Amino acid sequence: MRAYNFCAGPAALPTAVLEKAQQELLDWQGKGVSIMEMSHRSKDYVAVAEKAEADLRKLMNIPENYKVLFLQGGATLQFSAIPLNLLGKNSQADYIHTGIWSEKAIKEAQRYGQINIVEAGTKVEGKLAISDASTWQLSEQAAYVHYCENETIGGLQFNQIPETKAPLVADLSSSILSAPIDVSKFGLIYAGAQKNIGPAGLTLVIVRDDLLDQVKPEIPSLLKYSAQAKNDSMVNTPATYAWYLSGLVFEWLLEQGGVDAIHKINQQKAALLYGYIDASDFYNNPIAPANRSLMNVPFTLADSNLDKLFLEEAEKNHLLNLAGHRSVGGMRASIYNAVPLEAVQALVQFMDDFAKRNG
Amino acid sequence: MRAYNFCAGPAALPTAVLEKAQQELLDWQGKGVSIMEMSHRSKDYVAVAEKAEADLRKLMNIPENYKVLFLQGGATLQFSAIPLNLLGKNSQADYIHTGIWSEKAIKEAQRYGQINIVEAGTKVEGKLAISDASTWQLSEQAAYVHYCENETIGGLQFNQIPETKAPLVADLSSSILSAPIDVSKFGLIYAGAQKNIGPAGLTLVIVRDDLLDQVKPEIPSLLKYSAQAKNDSMVNTPATYAWYLSGLVFEWLLEQGGVDAIHKINQQKAALLYGYIDASDFYNNPIAPANRSLMNVPFTLADSNLDKLFLEEAEKNHLLNLAGHRSVGGMRASIYNAVPLEAVQALVQFMDDFAKRNG
Numbered sequence: 001m002r003a004y005n006f007c008a009g010p011a012a013l014p015t016a017v018l019e020k021a022q023q024e025l026l027d028w029q030g031k032g033v034s035i036m037e038m039s040h041r042s043k044d045y046v047a048v049a050e051k052a053e054a055d056l057r058k059l060m061n062i063p064e065n066y067k068v069l070f071l072q073g074g075a076t077l078q079f080s081a082i083p084l085n086l087l088g089k090n091s092q093a094d095y096i097h098t099g100i101w102s103e104k105a106i107k108e109a110q111r112y113g114q115i116n117i118v119e120a121g122t123k124v125e126g127k128l129a130i131s132d133a134s135t136w137q138l139s140e141q142a143a144y145v146h147y148c149e150n151e152t153i154g155g156l157q158f159n160q161i162p163e164t165k166a167p168l169v170a171d172l173s174s175s176i177l178s179a180p181i182d183v184s185k186f187g188l189i190y191a192g193a194q195k196n197i198g199p200a201g202l203t204l205v206i207v208r209d210d211l212l213d214q215v216k217p218e219i220p221s222l223l224k225y226s227a228q229a230k231n232d233s234m235v236n237t238p239a240t241y242a243w244y245l246s247g248l249v250f251e252w253l254l255e256q257g258g259v260d261a262i263h264k265i266n267q268q269k270a271a272l273l274y275g276y277i278d279a280s281d282f283y284n285n286p287i288a289p290a291n292r293s294l295m296n297v298p299f300t301l302a303d304s305n306l307d308k309l310f311l312e313e314a315e316k317n318h319l320l321n322l323a324g325h326r327s328v329g330g331m332r333a334s335i336y337n338a339v340p341l342e343a344v345q346a347l348v349q350f351m352d353d354f355a356k357r358n359g
Numbered sequence: 360m361r362a363y364n365f366c367a368g369p370a371a372l373p374t375a376v377l378e379k380a381q382q383e384l385l386d387w388q389g390k391g392v393s394i395m396e397m398s399h400r401s402k403d404y405v406a407v408a409e410k411a412e413a414d415l416r417k418l419m420n421i422p423e424n425y426k427v428l429f430l431q432g433g434a435t436l437q438f439s440a441i442p443l444n445l446l447g448k449n450s451q452a453d454y455i456h457t458g459i460w461s462e463k464a465i466k467e468a469q470r471y472g473q474i475n476i477v478e479a480g481t482k483v484e485g486k487l488a489i490s491d492a493s494t495w496q497l498s499e500q501a502a503y504v505h506y507c508e509n510e511t512i513g514g515l516q517f518n519q520i521p522e523t524k525a526p527l528v529a530d531l532s533s534s535i536l537s538a539p540i541d542v543s544k545f546g547l548i549y550a551g552a553q554k555n556i557g558p559a560g561l562t563l564v565i566v567r568d569d570l571l572d573q574v575k576p577e578i579p580s581l582l583k584y585s586a587q588a589k590n591d592s593m594v595n596t597p598a599t600y601a602w603y604l605s606g607l608v609f610e611w612l613l614e615q616g617g618v619d620a621i622h623k624i625n626q627q628k629a630a631l632l633y634g635y636i637d638a639s640d641f642y643n644n645p646i647a648p649a650n651r652s653l654m655n656v657p658f659t660l661a662d663s664n665l666d667k668l669f670l671e672e673a674e675k676n677h678l679l680n681l682a683g684h685r686s687v688g689g690m691r692a693s694i695y696n697a698v699p700l701e702a703v704q705a706l707v708q709f710m711d712d713f714a715k716r717n718g
Contacts, residue, residue: 002391005391010396015385027360039366072433072598221470222433237368238559239560241600241601321398
C-alpha cells in the first residue's frame with residue numbers, strides 16, 4: 001500500500017502519475033522502447049518535451065516574452081548560474097535574507113559580485129516573520145533583487161510579491177505551482193523539481209527575454225541561459241525521463257483544475273494542520289501567521305524527548321518523513337500538491353491521539 | 360513488444376532492469392513510497408546509493424585512492440568542470456583531437472586556459488584512424504592530457520591507453536563498462552550515463568584523490584570535485600532516480616558475469632556487424648580496423664538516396680534509431696551493453712535482405 005509521505009524533497013508524487021509512468025515504462029505508446037531510451041532529438045521525445053512546456057505555460061500563465069528552461073543541477077547550481085548570467089558589468093545585486101536557503105544563494109553570489117544583503121527576518125509577537133518590503137534598504141545599482149519565496153526548512157513564506165525597481169529573481173523551489181503567481185512581476189523564477197514538479201534531477205528556470213545578455217565571461221557554457229533558450233534546453237542531453245515525468249505531473253495538475261483548484265485544497269490542508277497546532281497545548285509552530293508556509297509546516301512537541309517516539313509511531317501509522325531538517329530538529333510536515341487532504345486528516349488524527357496519550 | 364534499439368543515446372537499457380524498476384515504481388521494497396519520493400539523506404536511499412557505488416567499484420576494479428562521483432549536467436558540464444578543477448595555476452593542458460566530442464571539450468577548455476591541441480586524426484589506407492601516441496607533441500607544463508576514448512559520432516576508438524607523463528583525463532561516455540579498463544592509468548574518467556550506465560541526467564566522475572586541490576576561484580561551488588567527494592555526491596539533492604536505475608544496471612552487469620563477460624558479447628556483436636559490412640559491396644564503414652568503435656558502428660549505403668527507405672523498412676522490422684548523427688548523416692548502429700546479440704543478428708539479416716533487394 002502507498003503511505004502518506006510528508007518528505008520535504010525528493011517529495012511525494014501523485015499516485016496517478018506514477019501509475020501512468022509504470023504502465024508505459026517498458027513500452028512508451030506502443031513504440032517498443034521506454035521513453036528514457038529515446039533520443040532527446042527524436043520527434044516523439046521532442047513532442048513530449050514541448051507538451052510539458054506548453055502545459056506549464058498554461059498552468060502558470062507564463063507570458064510569451066519569458067523562456068522556460070528545463071535544466072540540471074538543482075537550485076544550487078542556479079545559485080551560481082544566476083549571478084553568472086545576470087550580474088553584468090556592475091556586478092551588484094540585492095539579496096533578501098530570510099533563512100537557510102536564501103543564505104546559501106547569498107554565499108554563492110558573493111563569490112561573483114558585490115552583494116547587498118537585506119536582513120528581512122523579524123519577529124512579530126515572539127514569532128518569526130518577514131519584514132515589509134517597504135522597510136528594506138535596496139541598492140540603486142542592483143542588477144536584480146533575489147529572494148527565496150518559501151524557506152523550506154524554516155517554513156517561512158512571503159505573503160506577497162515584493163515591489164522592487166530592479167528585476168525580481170525568486171527561488172520558488174518549494175512553492176511553485178502551489179498557488180497562483182503573477183509571472184510578469186518577475187525577471188527570473190527558478191525551482192528544483194523535486195517538490196511540486198517531478199523527480200530530482202530537473203530544474204526549471206523561467207526567465208524574461210531581456211535578461212539573457214548580461215553573461216560573465218567565466219561562466220561554464222552549459223549554464224548560459226541564452227544558449228539553452230536558443231536550443232530549447234537541449235544544448236546537450238537533458239534529463240529526459242525527469243522532464244517526461246514532470247510533464248505527467250503538469251497533465252495531472254490540469255486534470256485537477258489547475259493551480260487555482262490545487263491552491264484551494266492546499267489552503268484546506270494548511271488551515272487544518274495549522275488550526276490543529278494552534279488549538280493544541282502540546283504542539284507549537286514558530287512562525288507568525290502572516291508568514292506561514294503553505295507547503296512546509298514545522299512544529300515542535302511540548303517535550304522534545306518524545307520526538308523519537310512520535311516519529312516511530314507515525315511511521316507505524318504510514319505517516320512518513322515527519323522529522324524536521326537535520327539543521328533545526330523538531331518536526332516538519334511538507335504538504336505539497338501531491339499530498340492529499342486525507343493525508344493531512346490522518347496526520348492530525350494521529351497527532352491528536354499521540355498528544356492525548358503523551359501530553 | 361520491445362523493439363531492438365540502436366539509439367546512440369539516450370540508449371537502450373536492459374529489459375530486466377526496466378522490469379524491476381517497473382515492479383517497484385510505486386512501492387519500493389514495501390516502504391509505501393517510490394524510490395524517487397525518498398529523501399536522498401534517508402537510510403534507505405543512502406544504502407541504494409552506496410550499493411551502486413560499491414557495485415561499480417567491483418565492476419571496474421576502481422582503486423581505493425579514487426573517488427566515484429554521481430553528478431548532473433552530462434559530459435558537457437564536465438567539459439567546463441575539468442579545466443576549472445584541474446588546470447591549476449599553470450593553466451595549461453594537452454587535448455587530443457579525434458572528432459566532434461573531443462573538439463567540444465577543447466573549445467570549452469580554451470575558455471579557461473592555454474590548451475595545446477594535438478591533432479591525432481589520421482588515415483590508414485584511406486580509412487580514418489588515430490595516430491600513435493608516440494608521435495604526439497605533448498607539452499611539458501600540461502596539468503593533464505585529455506582525450507575522448509570513443510568518438511560516439513565518428514565511431515572512432517582508441518585501441519590502447521596512451522602513455523603520458525601528465526595525468527590522463529578520459530571521456531568514456533560511450534565506452535565505459537563495455538570492456539575492461541585499467542582505472543589506475545587515469546587521473547580522471549568521466550561519462551554521461553545515457554549510454555552504458557543508466558538514464559540521461561546522471562554523470563559519473565572517477566577521480567584520483569591527489570587531483571582534488573587545483574581548483575580555480577571562479578568555479579561554481581557545485582562543480583568542485585573536492586566538495587562533492589567530501590559530501591558523497593550530495594552537496595545538494597542528486598538525481599536520485601537516475602542513480603537508483605544505474606545501480607540496477609550495475610547489478611544486472613554483475614549478474615551477466617561482469618565487464619569481462621559483457622566484453623566478450625560486445626566483441627561478438629561487433630565482429631558480426633563489421634564482418635558483414637566488410638564482406639558487403641553495398642555497405643561501407645569509414646574507419647580503419649584498428650580504431651573501430653566497439654560500441655558505435657557508422658556505415659553508409661552504396662546509394663545515399665536509399666537512406667530514407669532503409670530507415671523506414673528497418674523501423675517496420677522493429678530495428679530502431681539507425682540514422683547517423685545529424686552532423687554526418689549515413690547510418691549508425693550503437694550496440695551498447697544492453698543491445699543483445701540477437702539484435703545485431705536481426706540487423707545483419709535485415710541489412711543483407713535490403714542489399715539484395717536494392718543493391
